[in-house]
Amino acid sequence: MDRATLELKKSRAFLCLECGKCTAICPISRFNNSYSPRRLLADGLFYGADNLITNPLLWSCLTCQLCSQRCPVDVKFSEYMRDIRAEACRQNQWGNASHGGALHHIMEMAAAPALKQNRTGWISDNLKVKSKGEVLYFVGCLPYHHDFFAKDFDYAPLTAAVDTVKILNHLGIEPVVLDNERCCGHDLYWLGQLEKFDELGRLNLKEIEQTGAKLVVTSCPECALALKRLYAERLGGVNFTVKHISELVAENIDKFEFSEVPLKVTFQDPCRLGRYLGVYDQPRQAIMAIPGIEMQEMPHSRRGAICCGTTNWMNCDAVSKQIQHSRLTEAKATGAQTLVTACPKCQIHFRCSQCGDESQKVDINITDFVNIVASALEG
Amino acid sequence: MAGKVSKTKKKTAKAKFVPNIVAFACNWCSYAGADTAGINRVQYSPNFRVIRTMCSGRVTPGHVLKALKLGADGVLVSGCHFGDCHYIFGNYKAVEQFDRTKALVKTLGLDERRIRLEWVSAAEGTRWGEVIDEFVAQITTLGPSPLNHKPKSRK
Ligand code: SF4
Ligand code: SF4
Ligand code: FES
Numbered sequence: 001m002d003r004a005t006l007e008l009k010k011s012r013a014f015l016c017l018e019c020g021k022c023t024a025i026c027p028i029s030r031f032n033n034s035y036s037p038r039r040l041l042a043d044g045l046f047y048g049a050d051n052l053i054t055n056p057l058l059w060s061c062l063t064c065q066l067c068s069q070r071c072p073v074d075v076k077f078s079e080y081m082r083d084i085r086a087e088a089c090r091q092n093q094w095g096n097a098s099h100g101g102a103l104h105h106i107m108e109m110a111a112a113p114a115l116k117q118n119r120t121g122w123i124s125d126n127l128k129v130k131s132k133g134e135v136l137y138f139v140g141c142l143p144y145h146h147d148f149f150a151k152d153f154d155y156a157p158l159t160a161a162v163d164t165v166k167i168l169n170h171l172g173i174e175p176v177v178l179d180n181e182r183c184c185g186h187d188l189y190w191l192g193q194l195e196k197f198d199e200l201g202r203l204n205l206k207e208i209e210q211t212g213a214k215l216v217v218t219s220c221p222e223c224a225l226a227l228k229r230l231y232a233e234r235l236g237g238v239n240f241t242v243k244h245i246s247e248l249v250a251e252n253i254d255k256f257e258f259s260e261v262p263l264k265v266t267f268q269d270p271c272r273l274g275r276y277l278g279v280y281d282q283p284r285q286a287i288m289a290i291p292g293i294e295m296q297e298m299p300h301s302r303r304g305a306i307c308c309g310t311t312n313w314m315n316c317d318a319v320s321k322q323i324q325h326s327r328l329t330e331a332k333a334t335g336a337q338t339l340v341t342a343c344p345k346c347q348i349h350f351r352c353s354q355c356g357d358e359s360q361k362v363d364i365n366i367t368d369f370v371n372i373v374a375s376a377l378e379g
Numbered sequence: 380m381a382g383k384v385s386k387t388k389k390k391t392a393k394a395k396f397v398p399n400i401v402a403f404a405c406n407w408c409s410y411a412g413a414d415t416a417g418i419n420r421v422q423y424s425p426n427f428r429v430i431r432t433m434c435s436g437r438v439t440p441g442h443v444l445k446a447l448k449l450g451a452d453g454v455l456v457s458g459c460h461f462g463d464c465h466y467i468f469g470n471y472k473a474v475e476q477f478d479r480t481k482a483l484v485k486t487l488g489l490d491e492r493r494i495r496l497e498w499v500s501a502a503e504g505t506r507w508g509e510v511i512d513e514f515v516a517q518i519t520t521l522g523p524s525p526l527n528h529k530p531k532s533r534k
Contacts, residue, residue, distance in 0.1 A: 100441025102483070105448045109487055114525035117488035147482035148440070151475075180488075 059095025085192030436469030
């Protein structure tokens with residue numbers, strides 16, 4: 001058995017019954033007939049995983065975990081993909097990276113120990129942060145996203161970072177923000193570049209340790225997943241708690257006095273926040289505590305929420321656009337004026353699908369959870 | 380390369396830093412300009428590798444960042460002068476892309492002088508030599524890139 005086939009034991013792939021429920025629910029299979037998680041499993045198990053590494057469909061899976069919700073024997077399909085991708089990377093195979101691979105290069109560059117980054121330019125004087133303390137705000141990719149996407153879309157990713165610090169300040173917390181924070185490595189993990197992931201993780205853990213932080217807050221669900229679960233899994237436990245900002249807001253909801261925001265909204269559950277971390281209620285609780293906000297759920301929500309169509313900056317194609325378009329149509333059909341998401345990447349992907357052909361555009365505002373909470377604070 | 384020299388000739392205390400530069404040159408002007416430099420036997424620094432692209436507008440942040448990631452000490456993007464681009468507005472696009480790259484390079488904490496955008500026409504062989512010489516001199520004063528390491532082979 002080759003190495004990748006051996007790895008299959010861990011993701012329970014051997015237990016697959018070939019029932020096809022995964023293919024029936026997968027958002028990619030819905031628009032791309034040649035993509036079938038069931039077949040990828042059957043091929044891998046029957047012919048050996050080595051046969052899959054040159055298959056371009058290997059890079060299509062969103063690792064959104066939707067199929068695992070339905071699987072009767074709990075096959076962890078995303079992990080199966082990760083393991084085969086890891087073998088593919090070892091053999092120098094790579095899929096179609098979006099944006100010319102720029103974002104992957106940034107992730108890999110961030111693993112260079114000698115790097116001294118300038119990531120904190122967005123911190124203005126009215127935001128209170130410090131360099132040592134109990135609570136740390138892990139900003140994630142927002143500064144890079146800002147440089148890369150702010151010009152293309154009418155959207156400034158760094159407002160999410162500013163608003164997160166505003167919310168924390170409102171709670172009387174002066175968070176630590178690291179000057180030289182590295183990419184959390186989440187995407188490289190799912191792309192099977194596990195060594196680079198470990199390097200990034202070690203650098204981050206060292207930096208976080210030096211600040212003495214007991215609680216790490218993130219505004220990105222992927223950072224939360226990486227810091228909370230993936231670092232523990234690959235690098236041995238971490239000695240701090242990790243919370244997404246929505247959890248913190250929901251816990252402290254009595255400490256907020258929101259002003260009225262008259263708005264009909266609907267909520268996009270990010271895959272990592274929902275299906276991976278199980279945080280469904282907290283963002284809803286926080287949003288609904290704002291007077292004037294009316295929340296309409298989409299038919300596919302919570303465990304059954306549909307992914308924003310692209311992950312890990314890979315394989316953005318017509319299928320991704322179709323997923324995004326149908327998801328936005330679903331959001332619009334609830335009668336909501338604004339789609340609230342808690343993940344910066346969902347926002348980038350949805351906004352991208354709104355660009356271009358005006359006649360095809362689904363006209364709905366998209367905003368981040370922290371933006372809406374912070375706007376109710378100012379009011 | 381630099382490291383090897385210092386090992387064989389132990390007496391030279393510190394190996395001199397020789398910059399490694401990647402130059403993206405558009406097919407219609409700058410690459411031809413580099414050819415002209417060769418034909419005219421212009422004498423200039425040899426520490427660069429040219430990558431020919433059809434147009435400078437093709438060079439995206441991904442290309443420049445990849446070169447830097449793999450250990451280039453400097454990256455040059457060169458195209459036709461404004462108004463001369465074979466694809467009419469490709470070099471305007473190059474400016475946009477380059478601004479984006481520059482912002483990312485700054486955020487990553489690399490010196491923004493490590494990347495450079497220049498316009499060299501097919502006739503300007505001498506100018507190509509000057510641009511390279513100037514850039515090499517600048518990178519030499521900046522020293523090796525913090526990412527300058529032996530790259531592992533990976534796509
Ligand atoms: S993880 Fe998501 S994208 Fe991948 S096969 Fe399952 S449902 Fe499809
Ligand atoms: S749902 Fe589970 S058991 Fe059924 S085909 Fe998919 S992976 Fe196999
Ligand atoms: S062809 Fe030279 S810049 Fe476009």
